[in-house]
Amino acid sequence: MSKVDEIEHDEEQVEGDLTTVFGDDKGKDPASSLAKMLSILDLFTQANPRWSTNDIIDYLGTSRSTGYRYIKGLHAVGLLAAVGNGFYMLGPRIVELDLRIRECDPLYIASKGVLEQLVDATGHSALLCMLYSNSVLCIREHLAPFSPENMFSRxxxxxxxKGAMSKVILSYLPPHRLRSIYAKNPSKVADAKLGNNWDDFRETLGKIRKDGYVMTLGEFNPNVYGVGAPVFNEEKLIIGSIGVAWQKEELPEVDVAKTILAVKRAAREITNRMMSGTGGMALPPRAVG
Structure with a gap:
């Protein structure tokens, strides 16, 4: 079988699998049905790691037959695992996919060795984050001894x-995107002390861009300082941030200027690797709205 035949066969198989899962969703957009099915995965949290079949179907708001079919589909591919008595938890396939993304994600690959060097240079725990939808996602951390509790982690x-890793990414988004974000979130912007109106917001972010970093205190964890600097792709568009964190009580012993310089250098190193293709491929910024 040729490569093209294999691809066509795979596409037919996927099409058949989707027909099996979404067979009686007549008149519905398959993409919408798929999104509904995958939304089941969002239910599982540390506080609620197990869900019953009935509760999942109640959440979906679908017919019982459709709900059962969605659950069965996720279970069949390992995204859900049955734990007895009609209960489910997240499945082992997610662990496998996590390994694959560690092996394939260009930003993750480009950061190898950089976080470790940053911890050695500063003595503080280091984080790598990426822009993801209307949020910031931590994709890697390297902890120093006695690092702050409840650190932002993968x-x-x-x-x-809020937070240095987030604010520094926000400040480098395109102007039209910032206008949209501000229009939808003026109260959140004000609460984050980023400005009480559009002009203040724009001026605050302009200062961050001029400085090339953000330093915050206690915006998520009380008495924890954070410093973040931007990471760009080969088109010089913001894709993430790298930074460090330490306890407020350590501040008298911290060379803040040296720490900021080390974070900015680490950010430049990852950016250079992304631009040179070390990460393996061009990585576009994730959509923000």
Missing amino acids: GQRRPLF
Whole structure:
């Protein structure tokens, strides 16, 4: 079988699988049905790691037959695991996919060795984040001894308006995108002390761009300082940030200027690797709205 035949066969198989899962969703957009099915995965949290079949179907608001079919489809591909008595939890396929993305994500690959060097240079725990939808997602961390508790860690998301890692990304978004963000979130912008109107907001972000970094205190964890600097792709568009964090009580012993310089250098190194193709491919910025 040729490569083209294999691809066509795979496409037919996927089409058949989708027909099996969405077979009686007559008149519905398959993409909408798929999104509905995948939304089941968002239910599972640390506070609620197991969900019953009935509760999942109640959440979906679909017919029981459709709900059962969605659950069965996710279970069949390993995204859900049955744990007895009609309960489910997240499945082992997610662990496998996490390994694959670590092996394939250009930004993750471009950061190899950089976070470790940053921890060695500053003595503080280091983080790597990426722009994701209307939020910031941590994709990698390297912890220093006695690092702050509840550190931002891989897989966690935070809003664009709080924390050094978020604010530095926000400041480099295109002007038209910033206008849209401000129009939808003026109260959040004000709460984050980024400005009480559009002109203040624009001026605050302009200062961040001029400085090339953000430093914050206690915006998520009380008494924790954070410093973040921007990371760009080969088209010089913002895709993420790198930074460090330390306890407020350590401040008298911290060379803040040296720490900021180390973070900015780390950001430049990852950006240079992205621009040179070390990450493996061009990585576009994730959509923000």
